[in-house]
């Protein structure tokens with residue numbers, strides 16, 4: 001279970017404390033831990049745990065203060081969670097990426113991994129980073145959490161589409 005946004009505007013009001021609005025690793029940790037004990041088959045790799053507890057490129061603070069060339073927001077139809085991604089683009093390559101989410105632990109870890117994989121890649125190559133590559137990078141994901149890795153991938157695609165529309 002994850003915290004659901006009231007609207008997209010609430011997604012954008014993330015301040016310096018992620019636990020009060022968008023991505024909330026600690027809140028989600030409690031939820032995921034509870035879910036894990038409820039269904040014994042859940043196993044997270046150490047890499048997943050690391051990226052969940054220390055998400056890379058997570059946008060702390062006001063997104064309007066992060067200069068970016070493109071952004072994309074998507075929702076996961078499976079669970080209703082949301083992801084927002086911001087890109088700095090130079091010479092058709094991703095110079096930097098930031099993101100925020102209402103997603104679960106798996107979505108946070110997956111998007112953290114994706115953000116690391118995408119940096120420095122051309123836009124076309126970044127689009128090729130799919131859930132399977134993200135899961136491999138993380139040392140695997142529980143099968144029923146695989147859909148969570150799609151959220152970041154789709155937000156990245158939406159941001160790249162947003163960039164192309166501006167050209």
Ligand code: FES
Nearest residue numbers: 079081104107148
């Ligand atoms: S349960 Fe919604 S992204 Fe994982």
